[in-house]
Amino acid sequence: GENVEQHPSTLSVQEGDSAVIKCTYSDSASNYFPWYKQELGKRPQLIIDIRSNVGEKKDQRIAVTLNKTAKHFSLHITETQPEDSAVYFCAASIYSNYQLIWGAGTKLIIKP
């Protein structure tokens, strides 16, 4: 079955710098890759997603890139701000399978 690995588990960056979180997946049939942000004590919320027919997607300061050959995808946050501090989860799923397989999460700390 599918397995998703996420790195790093903790990432500390200076405010204003960029942050990159990486995930690898094992099943080449996976075709949907969402990223969720979870602030302390709150529910996970979708921040961006990408489908396998696209290599990159951007939404303001957030971007996701997908390398299907290498089976990895990454979240890029530019010009980080204090409100970006949270835990970020990646996930992968196959269209025909109802399952989202989750990474273990990355705690992003933005240092002032």
Place this chain on the structure above:
Amino acid sequence: EAQVTQNPRYLITVTGKKLTVTCSQNMNHEYMSWYRQDPGLGLRQIYYSMNVEVTDKGDVPEGYKVSRKEKRNFPLILESPSPNQTSLYFCASRKERGNQPQHFGDGTRLSIL
């Protein structure tokens, strides 16, 4: 407003006392799921349901039951709760198949003494 509603938000109870956590969504989603979240372990799926009367085990189903008698509701039942089920629980729903955004409820924090 489109939402997933869980109740209760917080519950402290004792070992062996049956409890039910309710989950309801108003988006007419076919797919619903329960997760538990423990420090350092991310989100682990307990059970999921692809539609009314169709449920299946996730990664950590032991000690839990679910039912899906109506499309909007997906309760999580702990028949005989134990301390190792102390956790933060999330219900989620999604439309149709795999590549659709999943919507989460606000979570239920359970403490089993």
